[in-house]
Amino acid sequence: MPPSVVAAGKSRNYATQLFELLRVSVVQLGRAPTQVRRRVAARRLGRNVLLFTTVGGAFVIALMTSFDATEIALMPPRGSPDLWPARILTDFGKNAFVLYALIAALAAIALAAPLLQRAARAKLLRLGTQVQYLFFSVAFSNLLAEALKYAAGRGRPFVGGKANVVNFVPFAGTEAYFSFPSAHAVTAFALAFAVGSIWPRARIAIWAYALLIGATRLVLLAHHPSDVAAGAIVGILGAMVVRYWFAARRLGFAVRAGGEIVPL
Numbered sequence: 001m002p003p004s005v006v007a008a009g010k011s012r013n014y015a016t017q018l019f020e021l022l023r024v025s026v027v028q029l030g031r032a033p034t035q036v037r038r039r040v041a042a043r044r045l046g047r048n049v050l051l052f053t054t055v056g057g058a059f060v061i062a063l064m065t066s067f068d069a070t071e072i073a074l075m076p077p078r079g080s081p082d083l084w085p086a087r088i089l090t091d092f093g094k095n096a097f098v099l100y101a102l103i104a105a106l107a108a109i110a111l112a113a114p115l116l117q118r119a120a121r122a123k124l125l126r127l128g129t130q131v132q133y134l135f136f137s138v139a140f141s142n143l144l145a146e147a148l149k150y151a152a153g154r155g156r157p158f159v160g161g162k163a164n165v166v167n168f169v170p171f172a173g174t175e176a177y178f179s180f181p182s183a184h185a186v187t188a189f190a191l192a193f194a195v196g197s198i199w200p201r202a203r204i205a206i207w208a209y210a211l212l213i214g215a216t217r218l219v220l221l222a223h224h225p226s227d228v229a230a231g232a233i234v235g236i237l238g239a240m241v242v243r244y245w246f247a248a249r250r251l252g253f254a255v256r257a258g259g260e261i262v263p264l
Contacts, residue, residue, distance in 0.1 A: 014114050014115070017113075017114035018110065018111070018114050021113055021114065021125075022110060025128075028251060029132070029249070029251070031249060033248035034249060034250055035247060035248045035249065035250055035255050037255040037256070037257065037259065038244075038247070038248040038255065040255065040257075040259035041244060041247060041248070041259040041260075041261055042248075042259075043259060044258070044259035044260065045240060045244045045259075048240065049237060049240065052233065052236070052237060053233070056229070056230075056233040059229060060226045060230045060233070061226075063224075063225045063226035064165055064166075064224070064226040065165075067225055067226075068165040068224040068225055068226050069165050071218065071225050072157040072158070072163055072165075072218075072221060072224060073163055075157075075218065075219060075221050076219070077221075078157075078158070078220070078221045083219060083220060086215075086216040086219045086220055087216075087220065089212060089213070089216050090184060090213065090216035090217065090222075092209075092213065093184035093185070093187050093188045093216070093217075094184065095142045095183055095184075095187045098138055098191060099135065099138055099142075102135040103135065106128060106131055106132065109125070109128040110128070112124060113125055126264075129251050129252040130198050130252055132251075132252075133194055133197075133198065133242065133243065133251075133252055133253075134191060134194045134195065134198075136242045137190045137191070137193070137194040137239035137242045137243070138187055138190045138191055138194070138235075138239075140238045140241065141186050141190035141234055141235045141237075141238025141239060142183060142186055142187060142190075142238075144186075144234055144237075144238055145181055145183050145186040145234050145235075146183075148181055148230075148234065149178045149180065149181065149183070150173055151170060151171065152168060152170065152180045153168055153170040153171055153172040153173075153177040153178075154168050154177060154178075154179040154180035154224075154227070155167035155169065155176060156176055156177075156178075156179040156221075156222065157221045157222075157223070158221065159176045159177070159179075165224060165226075179222075179227050180223075180224075180226070180227045180230055181227055181228075181230035181233075182214070182217050182222070182223040182227045182228045182231035184213050184214070184216075184217050184223075184231070185210075185213065185214045185217060185223075185227070185228045185230075185231025185235065186231040186232075186234050186235040186238070187213075187235065188209060188210040188213035188214065188232075188235065189210045189214075189231065189232040189233075189235035189236050189239075190234075190235035190236065191206065191209075191210070191235075191239075192206045192207050192209065192235075193236045193240065194239045194243070197239070197243055197253075197263065198252070198263050199263075200263075210232070214228045214232065243261055247261045252264055
């Protein structure tokens with residue numbers, strides 16, 4: 001919800017103000033880019049995506065071929081009673097849990113904004129833009145992940161009864177063959193990158209959260225290590241792309257001379 005929607009406050013009717021706020025917010029998100037340095041930022045993004053994909057892809061392959069089978073063999077049996085803390089913690093990495101929480105935050109901001117005076121409204125709408133970035137980072141990353149899961153069709157640990165780390169049935173479309181990449185890791189690491197991009201001081205805490213979510217997926221034998229690593233890569237890349245989209249439209253981010261994207 002960009003600060004420009006503060007102009008909606010000129011309407012005296014609450015419903016009219018709310019509708020105008022939502023309309024302008026959607027228009028701002030979908031408008032043509034206006035950032036003059038967006039091409040420099042796009043080139044920088046392209047280089048980072050290529051480097052991260054290449055190095056990350058090599059790391060995922062290395063895990064898959066040399067560590068996945070060893071790691072899952074060391075984990076406690078699936079369904080062990082003493083794993084209840086991990087089962088509780090892992091839910092905080094569910095894409096639905098995170099996305100619904102962000103939607104609730106956006107709804108609260110939208111409903112409160114028309115009731116505030118201009119200065120307070122501007123601050124709240126700036127927060128709304130930041131929450132929108134978090135939401136779209138997680139949502140876009142998960143869309144990518146769902147496509148990859150369906151195409152790869154990797155079996156979860158011990159599906160079929162053996163520690164077969166190359167158990168792939170492409171386009172199977174079943175939960176048992178939806179292991180690669182981990183959606184929980186996608187969500188946690190997309191959120192971690194996005195939060196860190198907006199509030200750098202929160203990076204240590206939010207990255208610790210992401211690592212903890214990833215660890216729960218391994219302990220619960222829901223995924224192989226390479227699934228979690230791939231999820232982290234997809235989540236970070238997705239959040240990077242969405243950040244560029246926002247920066248190119250001057251929403252929440254600015255672009256420096258060298259193409260570096262920084263929070264406003």
